[in-house]
Amino acid sequence: MELKQIPKIRYEGPGSKNPLSFKYYDAGRLINGKSMREHLKFAMSYWHTLCADGTDMFGRGTMDKSFGTAESAMDLYKNKAHAAFEIMDKLDIDYFCFHDRDIAPEGATIGACNENLDEIVSLLKELMRQYDKKLLWGTANCFNHPRYAHGAATSCEADVFAYAAAQVKKAIDITIELGGSGYVFWGGREGYETLLNTNMELELDNMARLLRMAVEYARAHGFTGDFYIEPKPKEPTKHQYDFDAAAVLAFLRKYGLDKDFKLNIEANHATLAGHTFAHELRYARINGAFGSIDANQGDMLLGWDTDQFPTNVYETALCMYEVLKAGGFTNGGLNFDAKARRASMTLEDIFLSYIAGMDSFALGLLIAAKIEADGRLDEFVRERYASYKSGIGLDIVSGKATLESLSEYALRMGEVKPLTSGKQEYLESVLNQIMFGNF
């Protein structure tokens, strides 16, 4: 099947058996006064959708991502650009995200790379206007090329640091040029394989140096969007410095960069770090660092970043619950950092995958709104901490209590036993009841 044979994907409702239709994602449907489109802010990942061809450690590509015939490398990337916008248009996705090296062929020098980028960026700009699409965020791929074997900003070689800086500068320039509302730093190869050869202190200082330069440059050149760090604990390196939300926030605070960055939380990275997706979102939210989301899911039995399209509705529901609690997205959105499986190799599979992901997040949003409306979970949590609303609890949270006053209080109390049940099983069954309702 060719791209032009794929119809525009439309909402047909849960009763439809047409694979090329949305069952739950109804863009205009209002949830709490806001359309699903505005709540979810879906984005297409350029790398997985237009570039990844199914190559894995044990086998070559299974998918043809050439999107027509091409005489030259530039033509190939122009074909990808046209296909990108046709795909977004057919899926009714408003945003996209890219790395510099996804959109244009690499040249022999950074100058040649930049020239290629300029030519494609003007095409993208034209296509964005034509199709009315927006850039959610841009980033630089400072991990694929062999020069980055030791890292980019954390490389032991200063020339590599300089090269990465040049790449980041250009990626910021084109993000600004395309009106991007965000710029992402995912730590690529910023980490280590062994401490035996690693000056961790210098590497972390240098990583912060590049981030500071990027912020200063971008702000001086009119970038008003958000900067994000995307945590990930491992892969490709054994230990990635941006391990998880907590490690990233500690790093940002040490270098005084916490006001300049928010977090881009990826589901599969959360689970690799031994956290749930919701944990990472919650941690970002309560620290005022919730920014954007890379929507995908991992496989419980595999220890790597499988980047599968999200279909686990418990996960999408608890994710959207956090998003609602955060007051929704501002500059961020839901980027499908996800790829069809190697064996799902047809063009149609790209659409079936996005439909699966978008419908799963639409369900997640509907359920999250129902959890809020139902109120039992919120009420339970409120009640569970009620002892801090008055008496000694209020003294503790208001800062009135001291170690001495609490000691005096405790000496008068006698034995203290837990009074309440955590009722986890009950709450899990409430969630099921909200999710599944009547059958």
Ligand code: XLS
């Ligand atoms: C890789 C990351 C990457 C970032 C963008 O694991 O998820 O795709 O999202 O560089």
Ligand code: NI
């Ligand atoms: Ni990602």
Ligand code: NI
């Ligand atoms: Ni990832």
